[in-house]
Amino acid sequence: MSPLVQGIVTVILGVGGCVGYFFLSNLILDKVIFPASGPRPGRNINRANLVRPWLFLFPAMVALGLYLVYPVVGSFWRSLYNRSGDEFIGFGNYQTMFADDGFQTALFNNFLWVLVVPAAATFFGLLVAQLTDRLRWGNIAKSLIFMPMAISFVGASLIWKFVYANNADIGLINAIRDFFGADEPLDVLQLNFWNNFFLMFILVWIQTGFAMVILSAALRGIPEETIEAAIIDGANPFQIFFKIKVPQIMGTIVVVWTTITILVLKVFDIVYTMTGGNFGTEILPSYMMSYMFRDDGRATAVAFVIMIIVLPVMIWNIRQARAEMR
Amino acid sequence: MDNIAGTKSALSWVVNLSVIFLVVLWLIPTVGLLVSSFRDRDQISASGWWLSPFPVEQNFQAKAAADDATSQNGTNVIEGNLFSEGSGEVIRFGGSRNNPTANAAGETAELSKDRTLTVQQNGDFVYTSPAEIKRDPSIYYSTKTPPKFSMDNYRTIMSSSNMDLAFINTLTVTIPATIIPILIAAFAAYALAWMDFAGRGVLIAVVVGLLVVPLQLALVPLLQFHNKIGIGQSFLGIWMAHTGFGLPLAIYLLRNYMVGLPRDIIESAKVDGATDFQVFTRIVLPLSFPALASFAIFQFLWTWNDLLVAKVFLPSNSESWVMTVKIADDLLGSRGGDWGILAAAAFISIAVPLIVFFTMQRYLVRGLLAGSVK
Numbered sequence: 001m002s003p004l005v006q007g008i009v010t011v012i013l014g015v016g017g018c019v020g021y022f023f024l025s026n027l028i029l030d031k032v033i034f035p036a037s038g039p040r041p042g043r044n045i046n047r048a049n050l051v052r053p054w055l056f057l058f059p060a061m062v063a064l065g066l067y068l069v070y071p072v073v074g075s076f077w078r079s080l081y082n083r084s085g086d087e088f089i090g091f092g093n094y095q096t097m098f099a100d101d102g103f104q105t106a107l108f109n110n111f112l113w114v115l116v117v118p119a120a121a122t123f124f125g126l127l128v129a130q131l132t133d134r135l136r137w138g139n140i141a142k143s144l145i146f147m148p149m150a151i152s153f154v155g156a157s158l159i160w161k162f163v164y165a166n167n168a169d170i171g172l173i174n175a176i177r178d179f180f181g182a183d184e185p186l187d188v189l190q191l192n193f194w195n196n197f198f199l200m201f202i203l204v205w206i207q208t209g210f211a212m213v214i215l216s217a218a219l220r221g222i223p224e225e226t227i228e229a230a231i232i233d234g235a236n237p238f239q240i241f242f243k244i245k246v247p248q249i250m251g252t253i254v255v256v257w258t259t260i261t262i263l264v265l266k267v268f269d270i271v272y273t274m275t276g277g278n279f280g281t282e283i284l285p286s287y288m289m290s291y292m293f294r295d296d297g298r299a300t301a302v303a304f305v306i307m308i309i310v311l312p313v314m315i316w317n318i319r320q321a322r323a324e325m326r
Numbered sequence: 327m328d329n330i331a332g333t334k335s336a337l338s339w340v341v342n343l344s345v346i347f348l349v350v351l352w353l354i355p356t357v358g359l360l361v362s363s364f365r366d367r368d369q370i371s372a373s374g375w376w377l378s379p380f381p382v383e384q385n386f387q388a389k390a391a392a393d394d395a396t397s398q399n400g401t402n403v404i405e406g407n408l409f410s411e412g413s414g415e416v417i418r419f420g421g422s423r424n425n426p427t428a429n430a431a432g433e434t435a436e437l438s439k440d441r442t443l444t445v446q447q448n449g450d451f452v453y454t455s456p457a458e459i460k461r462d463p464s465i466y467y468s469t470k471t472p473p474k475f476s477m478d479n480y481r482t483i484m485s486s487s488n489m490d491l492a493f494i495n496t497l498t499v500t501i502p503a504t505i506i507p508i509l510i511a512a513f514a515a516y517a518l519a520w521m522d523f524a525g526r527g528v529l530i531a532v533v534v535g536l537l538v539v540p541l542q543l544a545l546v547p548l549l550q551f552h553n554k555i556g557i558g559q560s561f562l563g564i565w566m567a568h569t570g571f572g573l574p575l576a577i578y579l580l581r582n583y584m585v586g587l588p589r590d591i592i593e594s595a596k597v598d599g600a601t602d603f604q605v606f607t608r609i610v611l612p613l614s615f616p617a618l619a620s621f622a623i624f625q626f627l628w629t630w631n632d633l634l635v636a637k638v639f640l641p642s643n644s645e646s647w648v649m650t651v652k653i654a655d656d657l658l659g660s661r662g663g664d665w666g667i668l669a670a671a672a673f674i675s676i677a678v679p680l681i682v683f684f685t686m687q688r689y690l691v692r693g694l695l696a697g698s699v700k
């Protein structure tokens with residue numbers, strides 16, 4: 001059976017199975033276990049309504065538990081075992097890992113990424129959102145800047161590999177250098193330390209659209225009276241932007257910033273495709289992938305370090321969500 | 327607002343120019359690769375894509391036929407034309423491999439051993455040698471060729487490199503992985519939005535927390551789990567994985583949307599005797615269409631563009647490669663310098679997401695806003 005046919009069958013089975021499960025389980029609950037007729041219909045209806053939420057939640061809870069909650073524990077547990085997984089070595093994996101030069105480079109680079117990418121993407125996003133705010137063709141401009149969001153990280157890497165190509169007849173960067181009289185083409189991806197920034201720019205290029213969309217909506221949501229008042233008081237456009245608008249959308253800026261930060265900690269595709277982690281460009285996710293299938297103990301240890309870094313944001317998100325529900 | 331004094335300032339043209347600059351900066355890389363995907367392979371390495379509308383100067387090599395040699399006044403001479411088929415314009419030429427463009431057209435090149443070579447602009451050449459000509463002498467020349475655009479790169483990549491199979495594999499991964507989580511999440515979101523039960527707040531907090539769990543954590547334990555229950559690395563495995571990974575966002579988005587639905591409709595339906603199941607399927611689900619569409623687009627783009635999950639949960643043989651894996655692991659290695667082919671492959675892989683993106687942008691934006699501003 002070809003995978004595509006298998007896929008279609010799976011869709012039908014999956015959708016049919018889900019609908020069937022929900023329909024039948026509700027039916028059984030209402031007709032068989034707690035029928036709304038017989039001696040005590042009232043009590044039965046109440047009991048059925050106590051059970052029903054869990055019927056609705058059951059498949060989702062199983063999937064979430066198995067695919068996201070269990071792995072957090074499972075990964076941590078696995079990271080305490082050695083490479084082949086048969087010997088408990090405590091924090092041995094973490095010890096060797098932290099002593100490893102490759103890991104230190106990855107950690108340092110990841111630190112740079114977290115510092116630069118969210119800042120740059122939010123900055124460009126805010127810039128575009130503000131500039132296009134009252135522009136007649138603003139929506140077209142925004143749509144074009146938003147476009148990289150649809151492109152895969154691999155596709156984007158390829159697009160930029162072409163720009164960075166080590167040949168003045170192919171790569172735009174070297175063509176510009178050539179135009180200004182550089183003798184030799186330069187491989188920016190092998191440029192020690194700075195190559196990281198060329199890789200980061202790819203993610204900035206992708207994420208600016210995201211930041212722009214959200215910040216643009218936030219700018220639209222600012223009450224017009226505040227701006228009108230500032231204009232009447234004689235504020236210039238820069239003052240309006242920095243002193244009236246930015247403070248009012250600070251909350252959104254923080255959300256955008258943290259969302260991109262989380263993303264930065266997960267993206268391995270760009271480094272993997274562009275340099276394969278060579279030339280000192282390794283980051284934690286790509287470092288982890290280089291151990292995947294080879295040394296699961298080490299791989300899970302790296303993954304858990306990423307989890308620890310993400311943890312504060314996770315707690316902050318949960319607190320925000322709880323505060324909102326109250 | 328446009329009429330308020332101070333807003334229509336001299337800044338407006340600066341704003342227009344800077345937006346144009348930013349848009350161009352953002353588009354150039356993609357346009358460059360798109361143009362290159364239609365260019366002839368040799369032309370790509372001969373001139374930048376920004377020069378693609380103009381004729382390209384390319385170097386060629388031709389052989390003068392030693393059999394055509396005639397003897398004139400004691401020297402052996404070959405005469406002929408470089409452009410045996412069609413016509414062209416020679417710009418420079420040379421007689422040795424080391425310096426293929428040493429002379430301008432019309433000059434006479436002095437070669438070693440008293441041999442000479444003259445090439446005219448129209449391609450006529452005269453080769454003379456005092457000694458007998460045994461082997462076909464080489465003539466190197468450069469000429470302007472008109473720009474060539476074709477679908478050849480696309481044809482090559484589709485027919486020879488299994489890209490068509492990778493395309494189908496990507497589609498195979500994407501469709502079930504998009505549809506199934508929506509359904510599971512919709513029921514859960516309804517329960518979290520409109521049903522009262524103990525522990526609801528905790529569950530919502532858990533979903534919010536799971537939104538940011540790094541996928542990296544899931545890889546090793548889940549692959550082990552799949553191996554243990556006999557699924558191993560397979561399409562079934564990746565569908566399940568994508569379903570699990572997509573659920574937090576799906577539940578979160580859908581719940582946020584469903585909570586905003588008017589309470590009256592749902593309560594009056596219940597007063598009329600509708601069960602929760604009926605309220606859900608007849609009222610809430612149809613009304614939630616915009617949120618369902620937003621999530622479907624997210625999940626579609628995410629699964630279509632994913633490399634990490636596909637590398638881990640699909641078999642590593644070439645029959646199961648999806649397009650991202652195919653490009654990253656195969657084409658970049660085996661076709662590393664062949665930009666025409668790489669560009670064509672990239673555009674085959676991003677064409678569908680781009681279409682979805684431009685046709686359904688409204689829902690995508692709405693989803694983004696619902697997912698993060700709250």
